[in-house]
Amino acid sequence: MEKAVELIQIVKRFPGVLANDHVDLTVFKGEIHSIVGENGAGKTTLMNQLYGLLRPDSGEIRIFGQKVNFKGPRDAIAKGIGMVHQHFMLVNTLTVAENVVLGSETTRGIIFDLKEAQRKVEKLSKSYGLQIDPTAKIENLPVGMQQRVEIIKTLYRGAEILILDEPTAVLTPQETQELFSILRKLKESGKTIIFISHKLNEVMDISDRITVMRQGKVTGVLNKNETNVKEIARLMVGREIVFTVQKPQAKASDVVLRVENLWVKDYRKLDAVKGVSFEVKKGEIYGIAGVAGNGQSELVEALTGLRKPEKGKIFLLGEDVTGKPVKELRERGMTHIPEDRHKYGLILQYPAYYNMILGRHYVPPFARGDFLDQKKIQEFTAQVFSQFDVRPNNIKMLGMNFSGGNQQKLVVAREMSAKPKLIVVSQPTRGLDVGATEFIHKALIELRDTGVAVLLISMELDEIMSLSDRIAVMYNGQIMGEVDPQQTTIEEIGLMMAGHKFEEVRRF
Amino acid sequence: MRVLTAIWEIFTNPAFYKLTLTAATPFIFASLGGVYSEITGVVNIALEGIMLMGAFVSIVFTAITGNPWIGVLFAIFVGLGMAWLHAWASIKWRGNQIVSGTALILLAQGVTGFLMEPIFGRPGQTDIVGKIPELRIPLLMKNRFLAQSIGELSPMIYIAFGCVALAWFIIYKTKLGLRMRAVGENPEAADTLGVNVYMIRYFGVLMSGIMASLGGAFLSVGEVGNFRELMTGGRGFIALAAMILGNWNPVGAMWASLLFGFSEAFANQLQSSPMLHVASSTKPLFNMFPFIVTLIVIAGFIGKTRPPAADGVPYEK
Numbered sequence: 001m002e003k004a005v006e007l008i009q010i011v012k013r014f015p016g017v018l019a020n021d022h023v024d025l026t027v028f029k030g031e032i033h034s035i036v037g038e039n040g041a042g043k044t045t046l047m048n049q050l051y052g053l054l055r056p057d058s059g060e061i062r063i064f065g066q067k068v069n070f071k072g073p074r075d076a077i078a079k080g081i082g083m084v085h086q087h088f089m090l091v092n093t094l095t096v097a098e099n100v101v102l103g104s105e106t107t108r109g110i111i112f113d114l115k116e117a118q119r120k121v122e123k124l125s126k127s128y129g130l131q132i133d134p135t136a137k138i139e140n141l142p143v144g145m146q147q148r149v150e151i152i153k154t155l156y157r158g159a160e161i162l163i164l165d166e167p168t169a170v171l172t173p174q175e176t177q178e179l180f181s182i183l184r185k186l187k188e189s190g191k192t193i194i195f196i197s198h199k200l201n202e203v204m205d206i207s208d209r210i211t212v213m214r215q216g217k218v219t220g221v222l223n224k225n226e227t228n229v230k231e232i233a234r235l236m237v238g239r240e241i242v243f244t245v246q247k248p249q250a251k252a253s254d255v256v257l258r259v260e261n262l263w264v265k266d267y268r269k270l271d272a273v274k275g276v277s278f279e280v281k282k283g284e285i286y287g288i289a290g291v292a293g294n295g296q297s298e299l300v301e302a303l304t305g306l307r308k309p310e311k312g313k314i315f316l317l318g319e320d321v322t323g324k325p326v327k328e329l330r331e332r333g334m335t336h337i338p339e340d341r342h343k344y345g346l347i348l349q350y351p352a353y354y355n356m357i358l359g360r361h362y363v364p365p366f367a368r369g370d371f372l373d374q375k376k377i378q379e380f381t382a383q384v385f386s387q388f389d390v391r392p393n394n395i396k397m398l399g400m401n402f403s404g405g406n407q408q409k410l411v412v413a414r415e416m417s418a419k420p421k422l423i424v425v426s427q428p429t430r431g432l433d434v435g436a437t438e439f440i441h442k443a444l445i446e447l448r449d450t451g452v453a454v455l456l457i458s459m460e461l462d463e464i465m466s467l468s469d470r471i472a473v474m475y476n477g478q479i480m481g482e483v484d485p486q487q488t489t490i491e492e493i494g495l496m497m498a499g500h501k502f503e504e505v506r507r508f
Numbered sequence: 509m510r511v512l513t514a515i516w517e518i519f520t521n522p523a524f525y526k527l528t529l530t531a532a533t534p535f536i537f538a539s540l541g542g543v544y545s546e547i548t549g550v551v552n553i554a555l556e557g558i559m560l561m562g563a564f565v566s567i568v569f570t571a572i573t574g575n576p577w578i579g580v581l582f583a584i585f586v587g588l589g590m591a592w593l594h595a596w597a598s599i600k601w602r603g604n605q606i607v608s609g610t611a612l613i614l615l616a617q618g619v620t621g622f623l624m625e626p627i628f629g630r631p632g633q634t635d636i637v638g639k640i641p642e643l644r645i646p647l648l649m650k651n652r653f654l655a656q657s658i659g660e661l662s663p664m665i666y667i668a669f670g671c672v673a674l675a676w677f678i679i680y681k682t683k684l685g686l687r688m689r690a691v692g693e694n695p696e697a698a699d700t701l702g703v704n705v706y707m708i709r710y711f712g713v714l715m716s717g718i719m720a721s722l723g724g725a726f727l728s729v730g731e732v733g734n735f736r737e738l739m740t741g742g743r744g745f746i747a748l749a750a751m752i753l754g755n756w757n758p759v760g761a762m763w764a765s766l767l768f769g770f771s772e773a774f775a776n777q778l779q780s781s782p783m784l785h786v787a788s789s790t791k792p793l794f795n796m797f798p799f800i801v802t803l804i805v806i807a808g809f810i811g812k813t814r815p816p817a818a819d820g821v822p823y824e825k
Binding site: 083111 | 681682685686687689690693694696697698699700701702703816817
């Protein structure tokens with residue numbers, strides 16, 4: 001078989017990190033080749049070198065047998081390589097056609113020929129089954145469509161080798177299936193596809209062969225038909241991964257949080273939470289399941305003091321805390337792992353040690369009077385870092401320079417180490433790899449077992465099912481029902497997530 | 509009543525429309541400069557300084573050569589030089605664009621003030637050294653109203669409108685323009701497609717230097733024929749407001765500039781109206797009028813316009 005891509009002994013160093021350590025990779029023409037690994041394993045760095053965004057410190061890159069030396073993406077594009085980045089590289093205010101041709105524009109004399117660009121996009125979209133309106137503005141398109149634009153961009157430039165960096169991270173399950181059928185079609189027409197992911201089920205679904213990376217090294221090259229998820233996970237993480245969370249029976253006791261008939265409006269002033277009531281007890285994980293956008297975010301914001309409720313009462317440890325400010329709630333023992341760690345969880349421009357004490361920066365031991373005690377802060381952070389295994393173990397690194405999984409660990413570590421009585425946890429493992437997910441799940445259960453009340457809000461049904469001691473399902477701002485995970489099924493919860501009340505579901 | 513009559517007289521006077529065009533022209537030039545620069549993602553508040561320098565240099569070289577067009581040409585050179593400094597600081601060195609712009613404004617004020625003595629022998633203002641003659645269009649002279657409003661205008665006014673058309677063509681009809689818009693909105697995306705972000709931004713900033721210096725040259729050799737210290741009087745900032753109000757679109761910026769030119773001309777006419785007998789001590793109050801219009805308009809429209817997403821953000825590979 002013809003080799004489309006050969007990376008030979010690639011080494012890439014960043015200050016303090018060996019991102020790629022003598023990496024070899026061979027991709028055959030016409031295959032779908034997955035590269036899997038945890039966050040920070042060096043997958044994206046490797047691909048950025050193949051695409052000319054970075055230059056290897058040493059090693060060799062061959063494309064269709066020919067040695068290349070890319071000075072920039074332009075050189076890589078010229079050799080038939082196209083990359084769909086994890087964060088889309090699209091200009092939101094321009095149209096589909098304009099985005100596709102940017103950098104290699106269709107022209108008539110000095111005039112940019114938009115009509116011709118639209119024709120070409122239309123032609124490409126027809127021949128590969130990528131339905132798209134070339135005149136639509138990017139900002140008006142859903143994420144799945146934007147991804148198609150990225151794929152068309154590479155095809156327009158004559159890509160024979162397509163690199164997709166975690167393409168499914170932002171897609172719904174349906175969009176993922178559509179993407180997979182597009183990828184299969186591209187494969188049939190002879191394109192070579194490199195698929196980067198850490199979602200092992202998807203990798204098993206779409207790949208022909210799989211290269212596994214861990215800490216900058218290749219730990220295995222596997223044929224899909226001769227391997228399984230467990231083996232890949234072991235190569236990825238370096239140890240056995242337990243996919244089902246093991247936990248002792250909860251010893252739930254006193255009520256820590258009581259919510260009575262809570263109504264909350266969203267930013268458009270529409271009712272988002274409509275009369276929700278529930279209780280979370282000491283030593284249990286209370287899970288709230290539901291499809292995104294059914295009022296969960298507004299509920300969390302109202303509970304944590306970020307948004308004023310319209311009606312209803314919130315009691316924390318028996319005291320009415322409805323509408324109290326965040327600071328007071330935190331002082332009363334509520335902490336919060338927010339769903340958006342960049343927006344609410346971290347100050348990205350701050351070093352880790354300041355991030356670690358946010359919210360407690362004004363109390364001893366971190367503050368002495370009006371001044372920060374730098375030494376105590378750093379000692380504390382160093383201790384928390386080793387306890388939560390944050391990597392790299394450098395407390396002075398800026399928040400933005402940690403990988404996604406380690407940023408989340410920073411937030412989790414801060415909120416857990418504040419000795420909460422109630423912790424409100426929203427989407428704790430979104431975008432995280434299996435290793436980090438497992439770690440955070442374990443930490444939540446340990447916290448529960450020390451007698452903390454945990455309110456878990458997640459769109460991942462598996463997560464809710466395996467962690468929660470009781471589950472409520474939210475739909476359209478209301479709770480459809482409350483179930484015991486031992487005595488329910490995915491189907492029952494699925495029906496409630498689609499808007500059927502518990503009583504109806506049980507009648508079915 | 510008296511006030512309404514005065515306003516009516518102003519609006520029916522054809523000379524008022526000539527004054528509006530004349531007052532709008534520096535705004536048009538400079539706001540186009542703002543558009544060129546910011547559409548690629550570089551904020552250029554140095555417009556004010558570049559205008560002042562343009563006004564000064566064009567007078568100096570008109571005095572030396574006797575030809576105001578040569579004065580304009582040198583104004584363009586100096587404008588390019590200042591814009592290059594701004595580009596170098598904010599693109600190459602990723603400096604703070606507001607700081608760099610402010611420095612250039614102060615530099616221009618200092619240099620022009622300092623050079624008055626050695627070149628013209630006195631501070632304050634120069635003698636009339638010559639201006640570009642107005643262009644008479646015979647066809648328009650037949651009608652009294654047209655003749656007095658737009659029959660005889662400085663050729664630089666026509667150039668200003670030509671520049672609007674040119675800017676619109678470059679930005680929306682050429683591949684360079686597509687790249688400029690892409691770089692100002694998402695430089696990383698443009699970079700991954702092999703577009704040279706730095707080159708495009710240099711182009712935008714240098715164009716803004718040309719435009720702003722033309723605006724400044726118009727104030728001196730285009731309009732009055734001499735130079736006064738600080739004669740730009742904040743017009744560079746009003747031009748920025750015009751750019752915002754015009755939603756970073758050259759045609760929009762032109763309409764906004766006409767509005768500001770209109771309000772400046774209106775304030776001037778109103779304070780010197782024989783109907784009103786405005787005391788000379790209160791006249792400066794009228795000069796605030798364009799700025800108040802700017803404030804109101806900006807406060808009312810600012811939420812509705814949208815700057816390029818990467819405006820003012822240095823790009824780092």
